[in-house]
Amino acid sequence: VASRARGTLPFDVADRRLAAAAWGRLTEPGDPAAGVLRHHLGDSEALDWLLHLEAREAIGGLPAPLADVASARAVQWPRAVARWLPRLATLDIRRELEVLHRLGGRLVIPEDEHWPQQLDDLGITAPAALWVRGELTTGPGIALVGARAATSYGEHLAARFAHDLAEEGFVVISGGAYGIDAAAHRGALAAGGRTWALLAGGVDRLYPAGNSSLLSSIIDSGAVISEAPCGTAPMRSRFLQRNRLIAALAEATVVVEAAWRSGAINTASHAGELLRPLGAVPGPVTSMASAGCHRLLRENNAVCVTDVAEIRELVPGGAPAPQQHELDPGLLDGLDPLARQVLDALPARSSAAVPSLVRSSGLSSIEVRAALGRLELAGRAARDGAGWCRLRD
Amino acid sequence: VASRARGTLPFDVADRRLAAAAWGRLTEPGDPAAGVLRHHLGDSEALDWLLHLEAREAIGGLPAPLADVASARAVQWPRAVARWLPRLATLDIRRELEVLHRLGGRLVIPEDEHWPQQLDDLGITAPAALWVRGELTTGPGIALVGARAATSYGEHLAARFAHDLAEEGFVVISGGAYGIDAAAHRGALAAGGRTWALLAGGVDRLYPAGNSSLLSSIIDSGAVISEAPCGTAPMRSRFLQRNRLIAALAEATVVVEAAWRSGAINTASHAGELLRPLGAVPGPVTSMASAGCHRLLRENNAVCVTDVAEIRELVPGGAPAPQQHELDPGLLDGLDPLARQVLDALPARSSAAVPSLVRSSGLSSIEVRAALGRLELAGRAARDGAGWCRLRD
Numbered sequence: 001v002a003s004r005a006r007g008t009l010p011f012d013v014a015d016r017r018l019a020a021a022a023w024g025r026l027t028e029p030g031d032p033a034a035g036v037l038r039h040h041l042g043d044s045e046a047l048d049w050l051l052h053l054e055a056r057e058a059i060g061g062l063p064a065p066l067a068d069v070a071s072a073r074a075v076q077w078p079r080a081v082a083r084w085l086p087r088l089a090t091l092d093i094r095r096e097l098e099v100l101h102r103l104g105g106r107l108v109i110p111e112d113e114h115w116p117q118q119l120d121d122l123g124i125t126a127p128a129a130l131w132v133r134g135e136l137t138t139g140p141g142i143a144l145v146g147a148r149a150a151t152s153y154g155e156h157l158a159a160r161f162a163h164d165l166a167e168e169g170f171v172v173i174s175g176g177a178y179g180i181d182a183a184a185h186r187g188a189l190a191a192g193g194r195t196w197a198l199l200a201g202g203v204d205r206l207y208p209a210g211n212s213s214l215l216s217s218i219i220d221s222g223a224v225i226s227e228a229p230c231g232t233a234p235m236r237s238r239f240l241q242r243n244r245l246i247a248a249l250a251e252a253t254v255v256v257e258a259a260w261r262s263g264a265i266n267t268a269s270h271a272g273e274l275l276r277p278l279g280a281v282p283g284p285v286t287s288m289a290s291a292g293c294h295r296l297l298r299e300n301n302a303v304c305v306t307d308v309a310e311i312r313e314l315v316p317g318g319a320p321a322p323q324q325h326e327l328d329p330g331l332l333d334g335l336d337p338l339a340r341q342v343l344d345a346l347p348a349r350s351s352a353a354v355p356s357l358v359r360s361s362g363l364s365s366i367e368v369r370a371a372l373g374r375l376e377l378a379g380r381a382a383r384d385g386a387g388w389c390r391l392r393d
Numbered sequence: 394v395a396s397r398a399r400g401t402l403p404f405d406v407a408d409r410r411l412a413a414a415a416w417g418r419l420t421e422p423g424d425p426a427a428g429v430l431r432h433h434l435g436d437s438e439a440l441d442w443l444l445h446l447e448a449r450e451a452i453g454g455l456p457a458p459l460a461d462v463a464s465a466r467a468v469q470w471p472r473a474v475a476r477w478l479p480r481l482a483t484l485d486i487r488r489e490l491e492v493l494h495r496l497g498g499r500l501v502i503p504e505d506e507h508w509p510q511q512l513d514d515l516g517i518t519a520p521a522a523l524w525v526r527g528e529l530t531t532g533p534g535i536a537l538v539g540a541r542a543a544t545s546y547g548e549h550l551a552a553r554f555a556h557d558l559a560e561e562g563f564v565v566i567s568g569g570a571y572g573i574d575a576a577a578h579r580g581a582l583a584a585g586g587r588t589w590a591l592l593a594g595g596v597d598r599l600y601p602a603g604n605s606s607l608l609s610s611i612i613d614s615g616a617v618i619s620e621a622p623c624g625t626a627p628m629r630s631r632f633l634q635r636n637r638l639i640a641a642l643a644e645a646t647v648v649v650e651a652a653w654r655s656g657a658i659n660t661a662s663h664a665g666e667l668l669r670p671l672g673a674v675p676g677p678v679t680s681m682a683s684a685g686c687h688r689l690l691r692e693n694n695a696v697c698v699t700d701v702a703e704i705r706e707l708v709p710g711g712a713p714a715p716q717q718h719e720l721d722p723g724l725l726d727g728l729d730p731l732a733r734q735v736l737d738a739l740p741a742r743s744s745a746a747v748p749s750l751v752r753s754s755g756l757s758s759i760e761v762r763a764a765l766g767r768l769e770l771a772g773r774a775a776r777d778g779a780g781w782c783r784l785r786d
Contacts (some may be wrong), residue, residue: 081758285675362424
C-alpha cells in the first residue's frame, strides 16, 4: 500500500503541529484509543510508535510505553491499529494544511494561546487539533442547537436569543445547519456579535451548500471550526461526534426545538455527560418540532428556559435573571390577607356595617376593624354613615 | 347579638349531620383551629364546647378537653373563637340545608358511603362536610386546571385531555370557571363522562353566571360541589381554599395554562403539599398564558406532560404511556453503528472499492468487509464489479 519507505512519513513527525493535525486525519473524531495513546505519549511520539509498529509488521498488543496505564488495557489495540494503518499509508497532512492556509485558515493545537481550554473536559476524546477559519477569541459561549426541520416559532426564538446573548458578549455556538442553527448564527451576526459554527466535515467545504454565504459571514466575524482536516466529508457519525465539541465548547447548551430523537438531543446528551448546564425551550405540545425539548424536560435532563435571562442563569456565575414577569396585580396589591378578606367582603354597590362584615368575612370584630383602618389608609375603603364602602377595586 | 337563649342553638347539636354542616357556616374554609377542635372532640362535641364557652363568656384559653393535644397549643384560641362567635349568634344551619334540599342537593359527611376518602389527606384542614348537587360516585379523578384568560391553544388541549380521560373512566375535576376549567368540564361532558366542579361559594349560586348552563349540565351527569353552605358568596380567600379541595380530590393535577401567578399555580402548590403528582403542559414561550406552567417546570415542581398518555402516567399505578412517538427512521434503521458508518462512506452515485471505503470510513479492512456483508444482507449495498454500491438510502 505504502508508496514510500516503511517507518517514515513525508513530513517531520517531531513537528508537534503536523503531528497533531495528522491524528485528525488518521482517526475518526472521538477515537478513544488514539486519545489514550496521544495523552500518554504525546502526538509526535504516538505517531512515531505507530510508524515503527507498522515497520515491525506487528499489529496489536498493548503498546509497550503504556504497559502501566490502566485505561490502555481497556482498549482493543489490534482493532484500533487496524483502523489507523490504512490511512497512515497515504498520510501527508501537509496537503490538507496547505488547503487550510490557502483559505486563510489556521490550525489551533492545545499549546496555542487561543486553544479553548474547555475542550480538555472531553478527556481522551478531546480533539488533537482544530481546523479554524476565522478568529477563536476567548469568551464565554452558549450553544443554541435544534432541528433542521424547525418551525418559524423556533427560528424566531433562536434568532432572538442569539441576538441578545451575542449583544451581552456571549459567543453563540451552533452547528451551521439549516433551521435552528442557521437562525442562531444569523441572530448573533445581526447583533454584530461573535458566533462559531462547528462543522462535521472539513472547513474547506462550507456545508450545507445552502448555508455557504451564511458560513462565509461567520468566518468574517467569528469562526468556522472542525476537528476534521480539510477534505473530510461530513458523515453521520462525524455529525454525532461534532456535537460533543459544541457541548464542550459552550458553558451551557440550549435546545430550542428538536424532534423526539434528533441530533440536538445527541448534543444535549453530550452536555449532560460533560455536566454542562442544559436548557430546553418549551413549545406547543401540538408541534413535533418541540417533542424533543419536552422529552428533555419530562425526563428531567434539562431546565425549562423561556427567555434570555433564564438562559443566562444556566451559566455558572451568570447573573440571575431579573424578575421581569408581569404579576397579577390582584395578588400583589400590597394588602395583607386579612385586609384583602375584608375588602372582598365589602359589598360592591352599597355600604356594610361592621357586624355584617364580621359575619361575611369570617373574621373577628377586632380583626375587621383593624383591617378597615388599613384599607382606609390605603384609600381602598371609606366610612359611609354607620357602615363602610369600597372605594375602588 | 343573639336573639335566643345563650348556650343553645335552634337545632339539635347532637345531630352529626347538622353539626358538620354548621361548622362549614361558622368558619371560613380550611380553618385549622376548627380542624383541631373537631378532630379531637367530634363535630357535635366541638359545637357544644363552643356554645358553653359562649355561655360562660370566657373566650380563649386552651380548650380543657385538648389540654394534652400538642397541636392545640399552636392555635391562638382567643383569635379563633373571636372569629366564630359572631356567626354562632345567628346560626341556624337548617335554613341553608333546606335551600340545598330544595335544589335536589344533599350534604355528604365523612361517615357517608360516598365521602371522598382522599379528602382526609387534608388533615386538620379537611372540610367538615360537602354540599353536593349531583352524584359523588367514586372513581379515580384527575384535575385539569388553568387560567380563566386562556388561549384557544389551552382550551383546545383542556377539552381534548378531558374528553379522553373521561372516556377512560377518570372523573375530570375542575373549578367551574371560565377558560381552562370550562373547557375541561365541556370535554368530559362531550365524552359522556363524569366531571366535578368545585365551587368557592354555595352550590345554590352557579357562579360564574356565564357558566350556569354548563354547571347545570355538570349537575346532571356529575357533581357541583362546595364545602361552603348555600348562601355563601364566592370570595377570593374562598377560591384559594377551594383549590385545596380540587388538589385533594384528584389523584393527579394538571395545569394546562396559567399565568406566572394565578389560582392554578395555587392549586398546584396545594397538590405539591399533599404530595399529589403534578403535571404542567408546556406552550409557546411567547404566550403569557403558559408562563405559570413553564415556571412550574423550571422550578421542578411539575412533570412536563404533553398528551393523555403522559397524564395517565402521573397517576400512581396508572398504565405507562405507550411509546407512540414518531422516531427518526434514520436513527433506528436497524443498522449497527459500523454498518451505518460504511453505508455513509459509500458514494451516492458511483461504486467504491474496499480500500477506498477503509480510508473514508476510518474503519479497518476487516470491519469494512463484515459491514458490507451485513449491508448486502439488509439489501442496502450490492457488489458492483470490483467495488460496492449503495442500493437505497
